[in-house]
Every structure is written in structure tokens, then in C-alpha cells.
Amino acid sequence: MEVKSSTESVISQMPNGSKYFHPVDYVVFSIMLILSASIGVYFAVQARRKKATSSGDYLMASRKMTHGPVSFSLLASFMSSVTILGLPAEYYMFGTMFTWFGLIYLLQPLIITSIYLPVFYELELVSAYEYLELRYNRLTRLLVTVLYLVLSTLYGGIVTYGPALALSKVTGLNMWGSIICTGGVCMFYTTLGGLKAVIWTDVLQSIIMISGFLVVIIQGSINLGGFSNIWKEAVNGGRIDFVHFEIDPRIRHTFWTILIGGSVLNASVNGCNQSQIQRYVCCRTKRDASISIFTSAIGLIIIMILAGMTGLTIYAIYKECDPIISGEVDKADQLFPYVIMDIVGHLPGIPGLFVAAVFSSSLSTISSGINAMACVTLEDFVRPSTNWTEMNYTRISKVFVILYGVLYIFVAFLASQIGGLIQMSFTVHGTIGGPITGIFTIGMLASWVNSWGALSGIFAGLFSTMWLFVGSRFYPSPPKYTRPLNLSTDGCIEEDLFSTASVTNVDTSYEVMGETSADYDTSTINYNLVTEISNDRPPIAEFYALSYLHFATVGFLTAVSVAMIVSLLTGRTKERPPGDELLVPIMRSGEIPKKENLEKTSRVEGAERSMSWVSPDKLLIHKHEETDNAPKGTTTFSKNPNMKDNNADEQMVLLKENSLSDESEEVFESESRV
Structure with a gap:
């Protein structure tokens, strides 16, 4: 079966048009990989010249970074390839409610700079999870470190696999060749250049990512007579909608769901995550760190707007012939690469730029992840039980970078065999990140919460979110809560005879931003919602129907509540009250920091600030x-x-x-x- 849209652009029908890579595209893509690798070589040479061979230089960039490159790095590492592909699909399938996340991006810097940054920066920690030993005990630190390593490994593998799968379907690139190539280049420059190479390649990759969005928006606007026409089509198609203020937590995206669930989820990603904290504390001053956080938030809003405009452009192009139902693509996250090859595939080099943009977002996330994982493994497991030279610590750090890079590639292969990992990765982030964020936050805000409360809170939070996660797999959220918008194939032109049965066999499930939905009546061409919901759903299924954004909220609230209750029942912290340096500034008593706490913080050679x-x-x-x-x-x-x-x-x-x-x-x- 092959169908063609009557609304396809004239450009895509040109004789020279191609939906596969031109040799020039391979050149453009290769240049991006070479530039990324060259940055790693450059900083490796610089470090050798300056004899900066300590683990502090390698893992913490000597704590001398300025806010400019760190801002770009925070932006690039947050906007993973899954997000780059998923955001346009989100706007295409569900409309503009996601735009309320812009409010979260504005509030996020205030939360981070008020609560998390002062504590982490002033303690001079290398591993963020060392705070948990200073505040509670070593068992809490090791438990949370293991949870972080599991989460980062899973997410890193998905980030590696997701874009390769999407791009291979529409560009003809060999999927496993691109995975191994991307992972290899990433390990190369991260191993050689350390955190400095990671940050500066993120700057390059951020620029390339933004370029990919602009290509679709500009070319789509030209083809359709201006972006005003795209906006009109989106309004007519019900895509422009900002006024869902229901308080029902089961509805996928409402103002309150995004405000509450999105805030907790973003706090777990940007406030209590080693990959981001490592960038904050590598800045030369706390002011530089604060500026980088606020600047990256503005960048996130810009990228979200560009991604939204891209999604609306895709809808305006394919509003009468949905590529998913017509069989042109398998999943919604393949829409972005598909439209690139469709409208600019005839221009050599432009598709290569787009593929470079998607793989740049993948590189930035992978390099950030393996560098952060190497850092916490060294600081939380190796250094406390050894007494090696700094040169040996640096060498073992590089070994960890390579091992975790290989592990990412292995998980990517695993993801190809186990269905649903792409959408599961987002939910797992909330499942694990929520309880971890709760324990960090309550420890900084309440001086009386003790180690018994912290451990109990972590286990209770994980149990609640895992229970919710497993239940949501058995009883997926029905369409009345996910609220996808209708799509049409009325404009599709039949080029070959095909039966209705062949259309109904098309896989119309989709994976967008953490949700899976297949509850559609596929006996019709458009996505008509199934109005009859099965009566076998037990009452508990309504709890499982919570929006994916509230997974983090449930874990956070459970961890905090249990930690407080258990601490009250076990004598609080009367025997070992925490020092002021372990609390947020507004909760400090003004006492002199404890000498034993100062001595326990990391003293990594080469990592001193000004x-x-x-x-x-x-x-x-x-x-x-x-x-x-x-x-x-x-x-x-x-x-x-x-x-x-x-x-x-x-x-x-x-x-x-x-x-x-x-x-x-x-x-x-x-x-x-x-």
C-alpha cells in the first residue's frame, strides 16, 4: 500500500526530490561529528600543556567555567533527542497545552537558586549525593547513587536508540551503524576532554539543534504562504488551546497538572540530578552559576516555542493525510524527520543538517550522562575506599566513561527488543526522581528530619511510584483523560487499490512525551475516540489513570510525608543536628559550620575555585x-x-x-x- 497526500508541497514532488540521504548530507553530518571530536582533542591537548591531569580538572573543569558556555550546556543536556523528536509530535497530536511548561521554565530558576544551588555550591561537593551522607548517613548516599545510576543508564540507552530508530525509518540511515558511530564519537571526546569538552560541544550542538527547527518553520511557511496560514489551519484543527483549568489530576495536561507535576519533575531533573548540578558547581562563582540557570531557562522557552511552531507546521502540511494512518511512518516521533525529508529532501545538505541537529541533542545528553555517572562512581564508591594518586583517579574516571558509554549502547540494543521503553523512560524518570527529590528537599528545609526518616521516605516513595507505574501499564489511561485530537486521511490519494482491512491493520498507537495510547477506533480513517469504555476497569484503575506528570508528585509527597512522620517517631535529630551549611540559607541559625562536616566534604585536587x-x-x-x-x-x-x-x-x-x-x-x- 502506498498513499500520497494531496497537500504535499510542490517541492517534495520535484523530480530531484529524495527521501534518502544525498552524499552532501553525509558530509554535513560527518562535519558535525568531526567538530565534536575535535573539541575533545583540543581540551585534552590543553590539559596536557597545563599539566592539569587531576580528577578535579577532568570531572569538574577545574571549577573555572563562566556562565556563557554553561548556559548552553544546561540547555543542550536537558533537551534530549527524545524531546527534540517528541515535542513537535506533542503539538501535532495534542495541541498547545504543553506551552504552559514555559511557566515552569520561568519558575524553575527561582526554585533552584533559592534551595538547591546555595547548598551544593557552598559545600564544594563533587558528587551531589555526598550531601546525603553529610546530612543523613552513608547508606542513604549509596542507595540514592545506585538509583541514579540505574535511571541514567536506562534513559541514556533510550536517548541513544530513539532517534536512530526514527531516522532510519525515513532517511535510510543504518540504525545500528548510527548508534555505534554516535556512541563512539561521544565516548571519544568525553574521555579525552572531560567536562570542558562536554560543555563546549554542547554549545555547538545547541546551535545546530535550533537550526533544525528553523529549517522546518521557514520552509513550511514558504510552502504554505506564511506562518499566519499555518496558525489558521491549527485553529481550525483545534490545535490552539490554552484554557484547560480542570483540577482533575487524571487529565493528561491541564494548567494545574503542568504547574504541580511539572514543577516537581523539573526539580528532579534540574535541582537534584548529578548531570545538572555538576555544571552548577563547575562555575567559577555562584553568581555565574545563577546566571547560567536563568539564561538556560530562557533558552528552554525559545526551543519549546520553536518545537511548537514546528509541530503546528507539520499539522498544517498533513492535516488532510495523516502520515501515521497512511503508513508513511510508524510512530508519531518519526513525524519531524519525515517532514524534513519531504519538504527539503531535494536540497542537498539540509537533511544532513537536521540529522546533525537530532544527533547533536543525543550527543549532548549521552556525554553529560556518562561524565556524571563516572563522577559519582568515582566519588561515591572508589575514592572513599582507596588512597590513590590524582593521576590514577583521572585514569579510572576515563575508564568509567568508556564503560558507561558501552553500557548505553548495550541498553540501546536492548530497547530494540523490548517494546515501549521509549515512553517508559519518561515515566521512570518521575518514578525514581520524585522520591530522590523529596529526600534532598526535606533535608535542606527541615533540620529535624533524621536518617531513619530519609531511608523510610525513599523506600515508601519508590513503592508508591512503582505501584502506580505497574498499575498504569495494566490499566492505561482512557482517551477521555489523554484527550488526543482527531486527524484525517480524507485528502490521501490512492495510488494502488487497497482494502479497508489493510488500513485497519495499521498500528495507530503512538508514543509521545511519556504516554502511550492505542484506544482508538481504527475502523475509521480518522482518530475517532472510543466512547464506550470497558466496564471491567476496577475502581483502583482511576488512581492508575493519573497523568504521567504526577508520578513524580506522588513519589515526592510520599517520601516527604513518611520522612517527617518517621523522624518524629524516632527522636528527630537531637543527637546529631545538621550544621547550617547543610540547610537552605533561610533556615540557617547563623552558627559556625561544624569542623567535622567541613572535613568530610570532597577535597579533589584541581577542583578548587577562586x-x-x-x-x-x-x-x-x-x-x-x-x-x-x-x-x-x-x-x-x-x-x-x-x-x-x-x-x-x-x-x-x-x-x-x-x-x-x-x-x-x-x-x-x-x-x-x-
């Missing part, structure tokens, strides 16, 4: 007031005899010339107190 953030035992310079060899009232300086850092002389000169900045004074005062 003087204002160097811990007392790491100071390169000592200050002496009124020494015997100096006139009364003067200040002298000397190098710390325990340190052999070449920067000590430079810092001493700088301090002498500036007569000790206020910032440095605070550090020396804190040293004397401790």
Missing part, C-alpha cells in the same frame, strides 16, 4: 597579623608549606596589590574560627 571558595586546609596563602618581623598594624603573607601549587605566587602578588579584598578577608576569618 580564593573565596577555597577551604581553610586548602589555602595556598596564609595571612599573618602583626608578626614580630612586621610593623604593628600591617599584614604579611606567606605560602602554605603544605601546598605545592604553582598559582600560590600569583595569588600572593594579587592579594598584596589589592590589600586583601573583602571576599578574601571573610575566608581568612573563617579559617581562624575553625
Whole structure:
């Protein structure tokens, strides 16, 4: 069976049009991979020249990054390839309600910079999960680290597999060849260049991603007579809708579902996730970290708008001949690459740019993930039980990067054999991330929550979300809650005779942004909702019908509630109250930080920040007031005899010339107190 849309653009029907790659496209795609690899080589050479071979240089970029590249890196690592392909499909299938996430992206920086950033940054942690040992105990730290590694491995494998599957269906690219090629390049530049290479390749990849959206929007607008015509078609097709304010948590996307569920989900991704926190604390100052968070939020809104415009453009092109029902594509997440090959496939190099954009989003997420996983494995499992040199720690970090990269590729192969992993990955993120976020958050806000409460909260939160997850697989949410919009094939032109039976056998289920729905009456060409819902659904199925966004909410609230109750029943934290440095600024009592807590934080060579953030035992310079060899009232300086850092002389000169900045004074005062 082969059907063709009557609304196809004139360009796609040109004799030279092609839905497969031109040699020029391969050149463009290869250039992107070569540039990414070159960045890794560059930073590896730079590190060797500067003799920056410590694990702090490799995993934390020496904590000297500025807000510019970090902003792009946060943006690129958040917008994975699954999101790049899924967002246009979301607008195509469900309309514009997703746009309310823009409000979440605006609130997100306020939450992160008020709660999570001050604690993580001031503690100078390398692994975010080390906080849990300082705040609760080592068992809590190791448990959450393992959960993070499982989640990151699963999601990383899906990010590797998803775009390769979608693109192979519509471009002719070999799926496994592209997976191995992409994974290999990613491991190459991440292993060589460390976090610096990851961040700077993210800058390149962000620009390429945005270019991919602009190609579809501009060419689609030209073909259809301007974006105003696209908007009119979207209005007529019911795609423009922002006014769902129902409080029912079972409805897939409403204002309140997005506001509440989206906030918790984004807090788990951006507030308590090693991959993002690692970027915050690698900034040279806390101000740089804050600016990068706010800037990346603006970038997220821009990309969301571009993705939405792309989805509406796809709808305007195929409103009369849905490519899914017509059999042109298998799943909704293949719509974006399909429209690229359809409307600009005749232009050599443009499809290659798009494929580069999709794989760039995949590269950024994979590189961020394997670098973060290597970091927590080293800091949470290896370093506490060993006493190696920094060079050996750096080497083992690179081994971990390679191992996790291979593991991602293995999970990608596994995903090809087990159906449904693509949509499951989003739900699992909420399932595991919700309880973890709850334990981090309550620990920073309530000083009386103890380790018994934390462990109980994690297990209770995981049990509740796993129960909800499994139940939702057995009793999927019905169409009255998912609310997909109708699509049509009235404009499809039959090129070959085919029977109605052949159409009804087409797989019309779809996977978009974490939901699967197949509850459609496929005996008709359009997606008419099934009005008769099975009566065998037990009452508990209504609980399983919760929006996928509320999986994180359930886990978060359960973990927090159980942690508080158990802590109250087990004596709170009277015997071991946490120090101020473990709480958010507004909850601090003003007491001097505990020396034992300061000593327990990571001391990774090469990871010190500017003087204002160097811990007392790491100071390169000592200050002496009124020494015997100096006139009364003067200040002298000397190098710390325990340190052999070449920067000590430079810092001493700088301090002498500036007569000790206020910032440095605070550090020396804190040293004397401790």
C-alpha cells in the first residue's frame, strides 16, 4: 500500500526530490561529528600543556567555567533527542497545552537558586549525593547513587536508540551503524576532554539543534504562504488551546497538572540530578552559576516555542493525510524527520543538517550522562575506599566513561527488543526522581528530619511510584483523560487499490512525551475516540489513570510525608543536628559550620575555585597579623608549606596589590574560627 497526500508541497514532488540521504548530507553530518571530536582533542591537548591531569580538572573543569558556555550546556543536556523528536509530535497530536511548561521554565530558576544551588555550591561537593551522607548517613548516599545510576543508564540507552530508530525509518540511515558511530564519537571526546569538552560541544550542538527547527518553520511557511496560514489551519484543527483549568489530576495536561507535576519533575531533573548540578558547581562563582540557570531557562522557552511552531507546521502540511494512518511512518516521533525529508529532501545538505541537529541533542545528553555517572562512581564508591594518586583517579574516571558509554549502547540494543521503553523512560524518570527529590528537599528545609526518616521516605516513595507505574501499564489511561485530537486521511490519494482491512491493520498507537495510547477506533480513517469504555476497569484503575506528570508528585509527597512522620517517631535529630551549611540559607541559625562536616566534604585536587571558595586546609596563602618581623598594624603573607601549587605566587602578588579584598578577608576569618 502506498498513499500520497494531496497537500504535499510542490517541492517534495520535484523530480530531484529524495527521501534518502544525498552524499552532501553525509558530509554535513560527518562535519558535525568531526567538530565534536575535535573539541575533545583540543581540551585534552590543553590539559596536557597545563599539566592539569587531576580528577578535579577532568570531572569538574577545574571549577573555572563562566556562565556563557554553561548556559548552553544546561540547555543542550536537558533537551534530549527524545524531546527534540517528541515535542513537535506533542503539538501535532495534542495541541498547545504543553506551552504552559514555559511557566515552569520561568519558575524553575527561582526554585533552584533559592534551595538547591546555595547548598551544593557552598559545600564544594563533587558528587551531589555526598550531601546525603553529610546530612543523613552513608547508606542513604549509596542507595540514592545506585538509583541514579540505574535511571541514567536506562534513559541514556533510550536517548541513544530513539532517534536512530526514527531516522532510519525515513532517511535510510543504518540504525545500528548510527548508534555505534554516535556512541563512539561521544565516548571519544568525553574521555579525552572531560567536562570542558562536554560543555563546549554542547554549545555547538545547541546551535545546530535550533537550526533544525528553523529549517522546518521557514520552509513550511514558504510552502504554505506564511506562518499566519499555518496558525489558521491549527485553529481550525483545534490545535490552539490554552484554557484547560480542570483540577482533575487524571487529565493528561491541564494548567494545574503542568504547574504541580511539572514543577516537581523539573526539580528532579534540574535541582537534584548529578548531570545538572555538576555544571552548577563547575562555575567559577555562584553568581555565574545563577546566571547560567536563568539564561538556560530562557533558552528552554525559545526551543519549546520553536518545537511548537514546528509541530503546528507539520499539522498544517498533513492535516488532510495523516502520515501515521497512511503508513508513511510508524510512530508519531518519526513525524519531524519525515517532514524534513519531504519538504527539503531535494536540497542537498539540509537533511544532513537536521540529522546533525537530532544527533547533536543525543550527543549532548549521552556525554553529560556518562561524565556524571563516572563522577559519582568515582566519588561515591572508589575514592572513599582507596588512597590513590590524582593521576590514577583521572585514569579510572576515563575508564568509567568508556564503560558507561558501552553500557548505553548495550541498553540501546536492548530497547530494540523490548517494546515501549521509549515512553517508559519518561515515566521512570518521575518514578525514581520524585522520591530522590523529596529526600534532598526535606533535608535542606527541615533540620529535624533524621536518617531513619530519609531511608523510610525513599523506600515508601519508590513503592508508591512503582505501584502506580505497574498499575498504569495494566490499566492505561482512557482517551477521555489523554484527550488526543482527531486527524484525517480524507485528502490521501490512492495510488494502488487497497482494502479497508489493510488500513485497519495499521498500528495507530503512538508514543509521545511519556504516554502511550492505542484506544482508538481504527475502523475509521480518522482518530475517532472510543466512547464506550470497558466496564471491567476496577475502581483502583482511576488512581492508575493519573497523568504521567504526577508520578513524580506522588513519589515526592510520599517520601516527604513518611520522612517527617518517621523522624518524629524516632527522636528527630537531637543527637546529631545538621550544621547550617547543610540547610537552605533561610533556615540557617547563623552558627559556625561544624569542623567535622567541613572535613568530610570532597577535597579533589584541581577542583578548587577562586580564593573565596577555597577551604581553610586548602589555602595556598596564609595571612599573618602583626608578626614580630612586621610593623604593628600591617599584614604579611606567606605560602602554605603544605601546598605545592604553582598559582600560590600569583595569588600572593594579587592579594598584596589589592590589600586583601573583602571576599578574601571573610575566608581568612573563617579559617581562624575553625
